[in-house]
Amino acid sequence: MIIVGGGPSGLAAACEAGNIGAKVSVLERLDTVGGLSRTTVFKGSRFDIGPHRFFTRNAEIQRLFVEVGAGDILNVRRLTRIFYNDRYFNYPLTPLNTLFGVGVPSSAAILASYGIARIKRAIGDSTIENFEDWVVDRFGRHLFETFFKTYTEKVWGIPCTRIAAEWAAQRIKGLSLATAVLNAVFRPQRKIAKSLVDEFAYPRLGAGQLYEKMALRVMQAGNRVRTGARVSRIRRDNWRVVAVEFDDNFGCRHEADGRYFLVSAPLTEMIESMSPAAPPEVLSACRALRYRNHLGVNLIVDGTPFPDNWIYVHSKDVGMARITNYANFSPAMASRAGLSPLTVEYFCRPGDEIWVASEHSLIERAKRELSRMKIVQPNCVLEGFVVRSEKAYPVIEIGYERHIAIIKGWLDGFENLLPIGRSGMFKYNNQDHAMATGLLAARTALGVQRCDPWLVNIDAEYHESRG
Numbered sequence: 001m002i003i004v005g006g007g008p009s010g011l012a013a014a015c016e017a018g019n020i021g022a023k024v025s026v027l028e029r030l031d032t033v034g035g036l037s038r039t040t041v042f043k044g045s046r047f048d049i050g051p052h053r054f055f056t057r058n059a060e061i062q063r064l065f066v067e068v069g070a071g072d073i074l075n076v077r078r079l080t081r082i083f084y085n086d087r088y089f090n091y092p093l094t095p096l097n098t099l100f101g102v103g104v105p106s107s108a109a110i111l112a113s114y115g116i117a118r119i120k121r122a123i124g125d126s127t128i129e130n131f132e133d134w135v136v137d138r139f140g141r142h143l144f145e146t147f148f149k150t151y152t153e154k155v156w157g158i159p160c161t162r163i164a165a166e167w168a169a170q171r172i173k174g175l176s177l178a179t180a181v182l183n184a185v186f187r188p189q190r191k192i193a194k195s196l197v198d199e200f201a202y203p204r205l206g207a208g209q210l211y212e213k214m215a216l217r218v219m220q221a222g223n224r225v226r227t228g229a230r231v232s233r234i235r236r237d238n239w240r241v242v243a244v245e246f247d248d249n250f251g252c253r254h255e256a257d258g259r260y261f262l263v264s265a266p267l268t269e270m271i272e273s274m275s276p277a278a279p280p281e282v283l284s285a286c287r288a289l290r291y292r293n294h295l296g297v298n299l300i301v302d303g304t305p306f307p308d309n310w311i312y313v314h315s316k317d318v319g320m321a322r323i324t325n326y327a328n329f330s331p332a333m334a335s336r337a338g339l340s341p342l343t344v345e346y347f348c349r350p351g352d353e354i355w356v357a358s359e360h361s362l363i364e365r366a367k368r369e370l371s372r373m374k375i376v377q378p379n380c381v382l383e384g385f386v387v388r389s390e391k392a393y394p395v396i397e398i399g400y401e402r403h404i405a406i407i408k409g410w411l412d413g414f415e416n417l418l419p420i421g422r423s424g425m426f427k428y429n430n431q432d433h434a435m436a437t438g439l440l441a442a443r444t445a446l447g448v449q450r451c452d453p454w455l456v457n458i459d460a461e462y463h464e465s466r467g
């Protein structure tokens with residue numbers, strides 16, 4: 001079996017295929033495993049690609065996480081806040097903190113517009129066509145404008161009116177900011193399930209430690225994880241993939257054949273690398289899909305600038321969307337006590353001003369923004385580097401499902417090819433869901449269970465749920 005990509009989905013698939021007794025080769029483009037969940041070491045400090053906490057409701061994935069992570073899993077007390085209009089708001093929101101934060105007039109406006117939304121809903125006067133409609137319908141316009149709009153548009157880079165309502169339904173129904181406010185303001189008597197909201201599991205040496213251990217398992221089972229192997233062509237004979245071609249770090253071309261192929265490279269790239277080419281309508285569906293790039297400015301800072309695991313930055317006057325301090329996840333993330341490894345996150349379009357900026361100017365920009373927010377003084381920043389992640393977020397834009405249906409319809413015809421994972425299936429999957437798609441795809445391919453990895457639940461409720 002050939003698996004393209006050594007991220008959570010590819011490695012979970014490789015572990016499972018190895019358990020079943022198959023011969024497996026994982027081909028990973030980068031020089032390290034873990035994909036978007038990898039951990040990078042710089043000057044002895046460790047950085048993930050933004051904050052990565054592990055949580056799952058899937059008992060099998062939980063078992064795998066505990067088994068692989070054995071001895072290295074910490075339970076981290078969660079502290080996260082929102083930075084908005086030069087103030088910090090507890091996340092989830094709490095009534096007094098919110099009231100003092102936004103002020104009495106704004107709190108009254110939130111309640112009033114919530115009331116209007118309820119009335120509109122009761123008389124059937126609300127049409128839900130997009131993310132904005134969905135949020136306004138449930139929480140009122142004022143709350144939407146205050147706490148949803150800026151952050152969401154920073155992350156996705158498109159107006160909230162162009163984001164599919166389905167995404168809001170998946171991501172927000174559990175908690176996100178909205179339920180936090182509602183529970184805090186309207187239903188304070190409801191109890192929070194502390195284990196879900198206040199704590200999360202985290203590998204001692206970063207999110208990527210789990211996948212480094214998983215890759216080791218794959219190799220100990222006699223299988224291969226080849227890093228620095230970028231798949232550039234998928235050769236097919238009608239509805240059967242016969243081989244993939246990949247380039248190594250020296251620019252040499254190689255070929256790998258197998259009976260089954262699981263691919264976690266971005267779905268659009270997978271289709272575009274088919275030889276012979278995919279039909280025109282499939283290629284044009286691909287071109288209609290967009291991903292959002294992620295850029296992390298990683299800084300080693302002297303001192304402990306904030307106690308939070310991460311802070312959501314809603315303020316419009318800075319470009320960053322979130323800032324993380326990994327020392328607050330695990331002390332082992334810092335090279336020594338007293339230092340803080342931070343990631344300042346930006347979401348980008350390919351070719352936009354931030355994406356193409358030099359490393360030096362990005363570090364200076366992050367320092368300026370942190371100083372403006374009074375979080376870190378520039379002279380406390382000791383070192384920095386930038387990690388760019390292309391196609392990190394599939395954009396769940398209105399109408400995207402039509403294009404996915406065309407692509408999926410064509411892929412379903414293949415006898416021995418399955419896309420897996422987050423970018424590979426163009427789904428807003430977290431680590432656990434990505435791993436689940438890998439497990440199911442491996443079993444389906446090897447004939448031990450017939451399942452459809454496309455059906456892996458992407459319900460976000462588990463992440464922020466309340467009891």
Ligand SMILES: Cc1cc2nc3c(=O)[nH]c(=O)nc-3n(C[C@H](O)[C@H](O)[C@H](O)COP(=O)(O)OP(=O)(O)OC[C@H]3O[C@@H](n4cnc5c(N)ncnc54)[C@H](O)[C@@H]3O)c2cc1C
Nearest residue numbers: 005007008009029035036050052053231265421422430431
């Ligand atoms: C900023 C951010 C924060 C996140 N926070 C969380 C969180 O808190 N909790 C959580 O559970 N999840 C979180 N996630 C999601 C998590 O990172 C992903 O769900 C997970 O990494 C997806 O695994 P995957 O294997 O599907 O894909 P990836 O992690 O993308 O792995 C795919 C792999 O394929 C490789 N590849 C791509 N193309 C090729 C090619 N042509 N040839 C060979 N190899 C190739 C890539 O290099 C990569 O290693 C976050 C993601 C981001 C970006």
